[in-house]
Amino acid sequence: MILDTLNIINFKNIAEEQISLSADVNCFVGDNGAGKTNILDAVHYLALAKSMHTLTDSQSVRHGEDSFLVDGRFRRDDGRVDQVVCGYTRRGGKTLKRNGKEYDKLSDHVGGFPIVVVSPADSALISDSAEERRRYINRLISQIDRGYLAQLIRYNTTLQERNKLLKTNPTEDMLLIYDAMLSASADTLFKRREEVIAQLRPMVDEYYALLSDQRESIDLEYRSDLQTAPLSELLLQSRRKDFVNEFTSVGVHRDDVHFTIGGYPLRKFGSQGQQKSFLIALKLAEYRLLAEHCGDRPILLLDDLFDKLDMRRVAQLLRLVGGDMFGQIMITDCNKHRLQRTLSEAGVEYRLFHISQGKASL
Ligand SMILES: Nc1ncnc2c1ncn2[C@@H]1O[C@H](COP(=O)(O)OP(=O)(O)OP(=O)(O)O)[C@@H](O)[C@H]1O
Numbered sequence: 436m437i438l439d440t441l442n443i444i445n446f447k448n449i450a451e452e453q454i455s456l457s458a459d460v461n462c463f464v465g466d467n468g469a470g471k472t473n474i475l476d477a478v479h480y481l482a483l484a485k486s487m488h489t490l491t492d493s494q495s496v497r498h499g500e501d502s503f504l505v506d507g508r509f510r511r512d513d514g515r516v517d518q519v520v521c522g523y524t525r526r527g528g529k530t531l532k533r534n535g536k537e538y539d540k541l542s543d544h545v546g547g548f549p550i551v552v553v554s555p556a557d558s559a560l561i562s563d564s565a566e567e568r569r570r571y572i573n574r575l576i577s578q579i580d581r582g583y584l585a586q587l588i589r590y591n592t593t594l595q596e597r598n599k600l601l602k603t604n605p606t607e608d609m610l611l612i613y614d615a616m617l618s619a620s621a622d623t624l625f626k627r628r629e630e631v632i633a634q635l636r637p638m639v640d641e642y643y644a645l646l647s648d649q650r651e652s653i654d655l656e657y658r659s660d661l662q663t664a665p666l667s668e669l670l671l672q673s674r675r676k677d678f679v680n681e682f683t684s685v686g687v688h689r690d691d692v693h694f695t696i697g698g699y700p701l702r703k704f705g706s707q708g709q710q711k712s713f714l715i716a717l718k719l720a721e722y723r724l725l726a727e728h729c730g731d732r733p734i735l736l737l738d739d740l741f742d743k744l745d746m747r748r749v750a751q752l753l754r755l756v757g758g759d760m761f762g763q764i765m766i767t768d769c770n771k772h773r774l775q776r777t778l779s780e781a782g783v784e785y786r787l788f789h790i791s792q793g794k795a796s797l
Protein backbone atom coordinates (compact mmCIF):
# COMPACT_ATOMS: atom_id res chain seq x y z
CA MET A 436 0.00 0.00 0.00
CA ILE A 437 1.32 3.41 -0.94
CA LEU A 438 0.33 6.80 0.43
CA ASP A 439 0.62 9.08 -2.63
CA THR A 440 -0.35 12.41 -1.23
CA LEU A 441 -0.83 13.70 2.27
CA ASN A 442 -2.66 16.92 3.16
CA ILE A 443 -2.55 18.20 6.70
CA ILE A 444 -4.42 21.14 8.24
CA ASN A 445 -3.94 22.41 11.81
CA PHE A 446 -2.47 19.17 13.07
CA LYS A 447 -0.10 19.86 15.99
CA ASN A 448 2.57 22.33 14.78
CA ILE A 449 1.61 21.89 11.13
CA ALA A 450 -0.69 24.71 9.94
CA GLU A 451 -1.16 23.58 6.36
CA GLU A 452 0.94 21.20 4.33
CA GLN A 453 0.69 19.13 1.18
CA ILE A 454 3.22 16.40 0.63
CA SER A 455 3.71 14.19 -2.43
CA LEU A 456 5.36 11.03 -1.28
CA SER A 457 7.62 8.60 -3.09
CA ALA A 458 6.39 5.02 -3.34
CA ASP A 459 9.68 3.90 -1.84
CA VAL A 460 11.78 5.61 0.81
CA ASN A 461 10.82 9.06 2.16
CA CYS A 462 13.10 10.86 4.59
CA PHE A 463 12.13 13.73 6.86
CA VAL A 464 15.03 15.64 8.34
CA GLY A 465 15.07 18.66 10.63
CA ASP A 466 15.90 19.89 14.09
CA ASN A 467 14.34 18.65 17.31
CA GLY A 468 10.77 19.85 17.57
CA ALA A 469 10.52 20.68 13.85
CA GLY A 470 7.49 18.46 13.24
CA LYS A 471 8.97 15.27 11.74
CA THR A 472 7.22 12.88 14.12
CA ASN A 473 4.02 14.90 13.72
CA ILE A 474 3.97 14.05 10.01
CA LEU A 475 4.26 10.35 10.81
CA ASP A 476 1.51 10.74 13.38
CA ALA A 477 -0.77 12.27 10.76
CA VAL A 478 -0.22 9.14 8.64
CA HIS A 479 -1.00 7.04 11.71
CA TYR A 480 -4.31 8.90 12.03
CA LEU A 481 -5.20 7.94 8.47
CA ALA A 482 -4.38 4.27 9.03
CA LEU A 483 -5.74 3.74 12.53
CA ALA A 484 -7.84 6.84 13.27
CA LYS A 485 -5.75 7.76 16.29
CA SER A 486 -2.40 9.10 17.42
CA MET A 487 0.56 6.78 17.73
CA HIS A 488 1.29 8.40 21.09
CA THR A 489 -1.01 8.26 24.09
CA LEU A 490 -2.53 11.57 23.06
CA THR A 491 -6.17 12.53 22.94
CA ASP A 492 -7.53 13.83 19.63
CA SER A 493 -7.94 17.32 21.09
CA GLN A 494 -4.23 17.44 21.97
CA SER A 495 -3.46 16.93 18.30
CA VAL A 496 -5.34 20.07 17.26
CA ARG A 497 -2.95 22.94 16.61
CA HIS A 498 -2.88 25.30 19.60
CA GLY A 499 -5.47 28.05 19.21
CA GLU A 500 -7.44 26.22 16.50
CA ASP A 501 -10.73 24.33 16.69
CA SER A 502 -10.15 21.41 14.38
CA PHE A 503 -7.65 19.38 12.40
CA LEU A 504 -7.93 17.54 9.12
CA VAL A 505 -5.70 14.86 7.63
CA ASP A 506 -6.39 13.69 4.13
CA GLY A 507 -4.50 11.01 2.20
CA ARG A 508 -4.69 9.16 -1.08
CA PHE A 509 -3.74 5.48 -0.81
CA ARG A 510 -2.88 3.23 -3.71
CA ARG A 511 -2.97 -0.54 -3.23
CA ASP A 512 -0.61 -3.00 -4.86
CA ASP A 513 -3.53 -4.08 -7.10
CA GLY A 514 -4.11 -0.49 -8.27
CA ARG A 515 -7.22 0.34 -6.21
CA VAL A 516 -7.27 3.88 -4.86
CA ASP A 517 -8.76 5.03 -1.56
CA GLN A 518 -9.16 8.58 -0.33
CA VAL A 519 -9.15 8.63 3.46
CA VAL A 520 -10.03 11.74 5.47
CA CYS A 521 -9.78 11.94 9.22
CA GLY A 522 -11.14 15.07 10.81
CA TYR A 523 -11.65 16.21 14.35
CA THR A 524 -13.39 19.26 15.75
CA ARG A 525 -13.36 20.20 19.42
CA ARG A 526 -17.15 20.47 19.35
CA GLY A 527 -18.20 17.63 17.08
CA GLY A 528 -15.54 14.97 17.69
CA LYS A 529 -13.89 12.71 15.16
CA THR A 530 -15.03 11.59 11.74
CA LEU A 531 -13.39 9.18 9.35
CA LYS A 532 -14.32 8.93 5.70
CA ARG A 533 -13.27 6.56 2.98
CA ASN A 534 -13.98 7.73 -0.55
CA GLY A 535 -16.37 10.34 0.77
CA LYS A 536 -18.41 7.93 2.86
CA GLU A 537 -18.32 8.11 6.63
CA TYR A 538 -17.72 4.92 8.58
CA ASP A 539 -20.44 3.85 11.00
CA LYS A 540 -17.80 2.45 13.31
CA LEU A 541 -14.16 3.54 13.37
CA SER A 542 -13.23 -0.08 14.06
CA ASP A 543 -14.42 -1.03 10.54
CA HIS A 544 -11.38 0.83 9.25
CA VAL A 545 -8.86 -1.08 11.38
CA GLY A 546 -6.81 -3.66 9.51
CA GLY A 547 -7.73 -2.26 6.08
CA PHE A 548 -4.82 0.18 6.00
CA PRO A 549 -1.87 -1.70 7.48
CA ILE A 550 0.91 0.30 9.07
CA VAL A 551 3.89 -0.59 11.26
CA VAL A 552 5.65 1.96 13.44
CA VAL A 553 9.13 1.73 14.92
CA SER A 554 9.61 4.51 17.46
CA PRO A 555 11.69 5.31 20.55
CA ALA A 556 8.49 4.83 22.58
CA ASP A 557 8.59 1.09 21.79
CA SER A 558 11.04 0.64 24.65
CA ALA A 559 8.04 0.55 26.98
CA LEU A 560 7.37 -2.93 25.60
CA ILE A 561 10.54 -4.13 27.30
CA SER A 562 10.69 -1.90 30.36
CA ASP A 563 7.03 -1.78 31.35
CA SER A 564 4.73 -4.35 32.86
CA ALA A 565 3.12 -7.36 31.16
CA GLU A 566 0.07 -5.23 30.45
CA GLU A 567 2.02 -3.29 27.83
CA ARG A 568 3.02 -6.51 26.04
CA ARG A 569 -0.53 -7.87 26.21
CA ARG A 570 -1.78 -4.61 24.70
CA TYR A 571 0.72 -4.92 21.87
CA ILE A 572 -0.20 -8.52 21.09
CA ASN A 573 -3.92 -7.69 21.32
CA ARG A 574 -3.54 -4.79 18.90
CA LEU A 575 -1.57 -6.94 16.49
CA ILE A 576 -4.02 -9.85 16.48
CA SER A 577 -7.03 -7.50 16.23
CA GLN A 578 -5.65 -6.24 12.93
CA ILE A 579 -5.54 -9.70 11.41
CA ASP A 580 -8.55 -11.29 13.09
CA ARG A 581 -11.84 -9.41 13.39
CA GLY A 582 -13.36 -11.88 15.86
CA TYR A 583 -10.48 -11.54 18.29
CA LEU A 584 -11.34 -8.09 19.59
CA ALA A 585 -14.95 -9.05 20.22
CA GLN A 586 -13.79 -12.11 22.15
CA LEU A 587 -11.35 -10.00 24.17
CA ILE A 588 -14.10 -7.55 25.11
CA ARG A 589 -16.33 -10.45 26.12
CA TYR A 590 -13.58 -11.91 28.32
CA ASN A 591 -12.85 -8.60 30.04
CA THR A 592 -16.52 -7.92 30.71
CA THR A 593 -17.07 -11.39 32.18
CA LEU A 594 -13.92 -11.03 34.27
CA GLN A 595 -15.15 -7.75 35.74
CA GLU A 596 -18.52 -9.29 36.52
CA ARG A 597 -16.93 -12.32 38.15
CA ASN A 598 -14.73 -10.07 40.30
CA LYS A 599 -17.77 -8.08 41.36
CA LEU A 600 -19.61 -11.28 42.19
CA LEU A 601 -16.74 -12.53 44.35
CA LYS A 602 -17.28 -9.56 46.65
CA THR A 603 -20.92 -10.54 47.30
CA ASN A 604 -20.46 -14.04 48.71
CA PRO A 605 -22.02 -15.86 45.72
CA THR A 606 -23.23 -19.46 45.53
CA GLU A 607 -21.04 -22.08 43.85
CA ASP A 608 -23.63 -22.42 41.06
CA MET A 609 -23.54 -18.74 40.27
CA LEU A 610 -19.79 -18.82 40.03
CA LEU A 611 -19.84 -21.89 37.78
CA ILE A 612 -21.84 -19.98 35.16
CA TYR A 613 -19.24 -17.24 35.06
CA ASP A 614 -16.40 -19.76 35.05
CA ALA A 615 -17.87 -21.44 31.99
CA MET A 616 -18.25 -18.14 30.12
CA LEU A 617 -14.78 -16.97 31.09
CA SER A 618 -13.18 -20.28 30.09
CA ALA A 619 -14.82 -20.28 26.66
CA SER A 620 -13.46 -16.82 25.79
CA ALA A 621 -10.10 -17.55 27.39
CA ASP A 622 -9.61 -20.69 25.29
CA THR A 623 -10.05 -18.76 22.05
CA LEU A 624 -7.75 -15.92 23.14
CA PHE A 625 -5.12 -18.35 24.41
CA LYS A 626 -5.06 -20.34 21.17
CA ARG A 627 -4.86 -17.26 19.01
CA ARG A 628 -2.06 -15.71 21.09
CA GLU A 629 -0.18 -19.01 21.07
CA GLU A 630 -0.49 -19.29 17.28
CA VAL A 631 0.52 -15.72 16.53
CA ILE A 632 3.50 -15.75 18.88
CA ALA A 633 4.62 -19.08 17.37
CA GLN A 634 4.43 -17.43 13.93
CA LEU A 635 6.34 -14.36 15.07
CA ARG A 636 9.12 -16.26 16.84
CA PRO A 637 11.19 -17.56 13.90
CA MET A 638 10.73 -14.27 12.04
CA VAL A 639 11.96 -12.18 14.97
CA ASP A 640 14.90 -14.52 15.27
CA GLU A 641 15.70 -14.20 11.58
CA TYR A 642 15.48 -10.40 11.55
CA TYR A 643 17.51 -10.05 14.72
CA ALA A 644 20.25 -12.23 13.22
CA LEU A 645 20.29 -10.03 10.11
CA LEU A 646 20.47 -6.81 12.12
CA SER A 647 23.13 -8.02 14.51
CA ASP A 648 25.24 -10.09 12.11
CA GLN A 649 24.28 -13.15 14.16
CA ARG A 650 26.03 -11.79 17.23
CA GLU A 651 23.53 -12.81 19.89
CA SER A 652 20.61 -15.19 20.09
CA ILE A 653 17.26 -13.85 21.21
CA ASP A 654 13.86 -15.37 21.82
CA LEU A 655 10.32 -14.52 22.77
CA GLU A 656 8.18 -16.91 24.68
CA TYR A 657 4.50 -16.86 25.47
CA ARG A 658 3.62 -17.40 29.15
CA SER A 659 0.10 -18.18 30.21
CA ASP A 660 -1.62 -19.87 33.13
CA LEU A 661 -3.50 -21.87 30.52
CA GLN A 662 -0.32 -23.70 29.50
CA THR A 663 -0.71 -25.87 32.61
CA ALA A 664 -4.44 -26.73 32.41
CA PRO A 665 -7.71 -25.47 30.88
CA LEU A 666 -9.04 -22.35 32.63
CA SER A 667 -12.16 -24.13 33.91
CA GLU A 668 -9.91 -26.43 35.93
CA LEU A 669 -7.66 -23.64 37.15
CA LEU A 670 -10.65 -21.61 38.30
CA LEU A 671 -11.87 -24.52 40.39
CA GLN A 672 -8.42 -24.96 41.92
CA SER A 673 -8.11 -21.30 42.82
CA ARG A 674 -11.69 -20.83 43.93
CA ARG A 675 -10.97 -20.62 47.65
CA LYS A 676 -8.15 -18.17 47.10
CA ASP A 677 -10.35 -16.06 44.80
CA PHE A 678 -13.07 -15.91 47.47
CA VAL A 679 -10.58 -14.64 50.03
CA ASN A 680 -8.88 -12.14 47.72
CA GLU A 681 -12.13 -11.14 46.00
CA PHE A 682 -10.62 -11.27 42.53
CA THR A 683 -9.87 -13.80 39.80
CA SER A 684 -6.28 -14.92 40.23
CA VAL A 685 -5.89 -17.06 37.08
CA GLY A 686 -6.64 -16.43 33.41
CA VAL A 687 -5.38 -14.87 30.21
CA HIS A 688 -5.51 -11.42 31.81
CA ARG A 689 -2.22 -12.48 33.43
CA ASP A 690 -0.50 -13.59 30.21
CA ASP A 691 2.93 -12.28 29.33
CA VAL A 692 5.54 -12.57 26.62
CA HIS A 693 9.09 -13.08 27.83
CA PHE A 694 11.92 -11.58 25.81
CA THR A 695 15.37 -13.11 26.25
CA ILE A 696 18.90 -12.58 24.99
CA GLY A 697 21.38 -15.42 25.25
CA GLY A 698 18.81 -17.12 27.48
CA TYR A 699 18.63 -14.24 29.99
CA PRO A 700 15.92 -11.58 30.40
CA LEU A 701 16.37 -8.89 27.74
CA ARG A 702 15.27 -6.10 30.09
CA LYS A 703 18.10 -6.80 32.53
CA PHE A 704 20.83 -8.19 30.32
CA GLY A 705 20.33 -6.55 26.93
CA SER A 706 22.24 -3.37 26.08
CA GLN A 707 20.23 -0.41 24.80
CA GLY A 708 21.19 -1.18 21.22
CA GLN A 709 20.39 -4.86 21.63
CA GLN A 710 16.99 -4.02 23.08
CA LYS A 711 16.30 -1.61 20.24
CA SER A 712 17.39 -4.23 17.68
CA PHE A 713 15.04 -6.73 19.28
CA LEU A 714 12.14 -4.28 19.04
CA ILE A 715 12.90 -3.60 15.38
CA ALA A 716 13.07 -7.33 14.65
CA LEU A 717 9.70 -7.73 16.38
CA LYS A 718 8.17 -4.90 14.34
CA LEU A 719 9.52 -6.31 11.09
CA ALA A 720 8.02 -9.69 11.98
CA GLU A 721 4.74 -7.89 12.66
CA TYR A 722 5.11 -6.26 9.26
CA ARG A 723 5.40 -9.61 7.55
CA LEU A 724 2.43 -11.04 9.40
CA LEU A 725 0.26 -8.06 8.43
CA ALA A 726 1.50 -8.20 4.83
CA GLU A 727 0.63 -11.89 4.55
CA HIS A 728 -2.77 -11.31 6.03
CA CYS A 729 -3.74 -8.15 4.14
CA GLY A 730 -2.19 -9.19 0.85
CA ASP A 731 -0.77 -5.68 0.72
CA ARG A 732 2.51 -4.40 2.09
CA PRO A 733 2.02 -2.10 5.10
CA ILE A 734 3.53 1.37 5.27
CA LEU A 735 6.60 1.33 7.49
CA LEU A 736 7.29 4.32 9.71
CA LEU A 737 10.77 4.50 11.20
CA ASP A 738 10.77 7.37 13.67
CA ASP A 739 14.16 8.57 14.87
CA LEU A 740 16.09 6.03 12.82
CA PHE A 741 19.40 6.26 14.67
CA ASP A 742 17.87 6.05 18.14
CA LYS A 743 20.27 3.82 20.15
CA LEU A 744 21.67 2.03 17.07
CA ASP A 745 25.20 2.09 15.75
CA MET A 746 25.83 2.96 12.08
CA ARG A 747 26.39 -0.64 11.16
CA ARG A 748 22.99 -1.76 12.42
CA VAL A 749 21.24 1.20 10.81
CA ALA A 750 22.89 0.40 7.47
CA GLN A 751 21.91 -3.24 7.87
CA LEU A 752 18.31 -2.21 8.66
CA LEU A 753 18.19 0.07 5.61
CA ARG A 754 19.51 -2.66 3.32
CA LEU A 755 16.83 -4.96 4.70
CA VAL A 756 13.84 -2.62 4.39
CA GLY A 757 15.12 -1.21 1.09
CA GLY A 758 14.52 -4.65 -0.47
CA ASP A 759 11.39 -5.85 -2.26
CA MET A 760 9.79 -7.42 0.80
CA PHE A 761 9.05 -3.93 2.09
CA GLY A 762 7.01 -1.26 0.37
CA GLN A 763 6.73 2.41 1.21
CA ILE A 764 8.84 3.70 4.07
CA MET A 765 8.89 6.99 5.99
CA ILE A 766 12.02 7.75 7.99
CA THR A 767 12.79 10.63 10.33
CA ASP A 768 16.15 11.79 11.62
CA CYS A 769 17.56 15.02 12.97
CA ASN A 770 20.92 14.63 11.20
CA LYS A 771 20.62 14.95 7.44
CA HIS A 772 24.23 14.17 6.59
CA ARG A 773 24.41 11.06 8.73
CA LEU A 774 21.16 9.80 7.21
CA GLN A 775 22.18 10.53 3.62
CA ARG A 776 25.56 8.91 4.10
CA THR A 777 24.06 5.75 5.57
CA LEU A 778 21.37 5.55 2.89
CA SER A 779 23.90 5.78 0.09
CA GLU A 780 26.15 3.24 1.82
CA ALA A 781 23.19 0.88 1.90
CA GLY A 782 22.48 1.67 -1.78
CA VAL A 783 18.95 2.90 -1.07
CA GLU A 784 17.21 5.54 -3.26
CA TYR A 785 15.11 8.10 -1.38
CA ARG A 786 13.16 11.35 -1.46
CA LEU A 787 14.26 13.90 1.12
CA PHE A 788 12.02 16.44 2.85
CA HIS A 789 13.37 19.22 5.05
CA ILE A 790 11.12 19.97 7.97
CA SER A 791 11.29 23.25 9.80
CA GLN A 792 8.69 24.77 12.14
CA GLY A 793 5.95 22.52 10.79
CA LYS A 794 6.73 23.24 7.13
CA ALA A 795 8.03 20.69 4.64
CA SER A 796 10.21 21.48 1.63
CA LEU A 797 12.05 19.29 -0.84
N1 LIG B 1 -1.29 20.73 19.55
C1 LIG B 1 -0.16 21.35 19.16
N2 LIG B 1 -0.21 22.59 18.63
C2 LIG B 1 0.92 23.22 18.23
N3 LIG B 1 2.15 22.68 18.32
C3 LIG B 1 2.25 21.44 18.83
C4 LIG B 1 1.11 20.71 19.28
N4 LIG B 1 1.52 19.52 19.73
C5 LIG B 1 2.86 19.50 19.58
N5 LIG B 1 3.31 20.63 19.03
C6 LIG B 1 4.68 21.01 18.72
O1 LIG B 1 5.22 20.09 17.80
C7 LIG B 1 6.62 20.07 17.98
C8 LIG B 1 7.11 18.65 18.09
O2 LIG B 1 7.02 18.08 16.86
P1 LIG B 1 7.64 16.66 16.60
O3 LIG B 1 7.46 15.77 17.76
O4 LIG B 1 7.11 16.23 15.31
O5 LIG B 1 9.19 17.05 16.49
P2 LIG B 1 10.34 16.24 15.78
O6 LIG B 1 10.72 16.96 14.54
O7 LIG B 1 9.94 14.82 15.63
O8 LIG B 1 11.51 16.42 16.84
P3 LIG B 1 12.57 15.37 17.45
O9 LIG B 1 13.74 15.38 16.53
O10 LIG B 1 12.90 15.99 18.75
O11 LIG B 1 11.91 14.05 17.57
C9 LIG B 1 6.94 20.77 19.26
O12 LIG B 1 7.51 22.02 18.94
C10 LIG B 1 5.60 20.95 19.91
O13 LIG B 1 5.51 22.11 20.66
Ligand SMILES: [Mg+2]
Nearest residue numbers: 471472739767
Ligand atom coordinates in the same frame (compact mmCIF):
# COMPACT_ATOMS: atom_id res chain seq x y z
MG1 LIG C 1 10.48 13.12 16.64
